[in-house]
Amino acid sequence: MEASIIKADGNSSFLLSGFKLSLINALRRAIINSVETLAIEDITIFKNTSSMYDEVLASRLGLVPIKTIPELSKSKKEISFKLKETGPKAVHASDLIPSDKDLVPVYPDMLLVNLREGESLELEAKAVFGSGKDHVKFSPAHVSYHFYPIIDIKKGGVKGAATIASLCPVNILEGSGETLSVKKGMTQECILCKACEDYAGAENIKISSDSDKVVFELDNWGQLGNEEIFKQAFDNLSDELNDLEKKI
Ligand code: SF4
Incomplete structure (x- = not known):
């Protein structure tokens, strides 16, 4: 081979x-x-007078790829983002203010919502580790x-x-x-x-x-490097095969 x-x-x-x-x-x-990556899971919306429904906005936020530091998955540290904007403004992923400066959106220019004059948005979002088994938003590629x-x-x-x-x-x-x-x-x-x-x-x-x-x-979405993706995938595959061997 x-x-x-x-x-x-x-x-x-x-x-x-x-x-x-x-x-x-x-x-x-x-x-x-x-393979585990970070993605936004829980969102508290304090104010949303934009034309976008809360549910649609939440779905968009969940799909924002976030740079992931794998070691953080073992710590109990909360990873959150704050967003407070008033229109007129095109709100992008880069407007999410992270609690940890290294955990930023992979694509800062990703458009989240367009706020018109007088519209405003205020929310807090919590990111968690997960894998594609939980939701496709966690898939790294x-x-x-x-x-x-x-x-x-x-x-x-x-x-x-x-x-x-x-x-x-x-x-x-x-x-x-x-x-x-x-x-x-x-x-x-x-x-x-x-x-x-x-x-x-x-x-x-x-x-x-x-x-x-x-x-x-x-086709890497950018949360993790290729090397880390392959390392985690091979480790997980090997664990699953060992488990299977024990069961049969
Ligand atoms: S058209 Fe291009 S892609 Fe399609 S079979 Fe021919 S060489 Fe391959």
């Missing part, structure tokens, strides 16, 4: 070779469901995987190469005249939609996949 990094920025992808699909899916589920694509293109003589390239939804093909090719290092980005093959015909371009190789994609 081999694993390597294809891309390691916020949205990362990894190439896994020789792994069982059941293991890859177990890792995906462990990341989505078991969107995780998916697909087989490694094989793109087999006829050498020359592909009519309408530029048009075929323009059909690719992930823009990995380039074409001019009757020559069509995959942009350098972009094969793994293919989503196997077969739009190119349907248009050009299988005699010109054939799309298939290598079932022994998987592209594992992790």
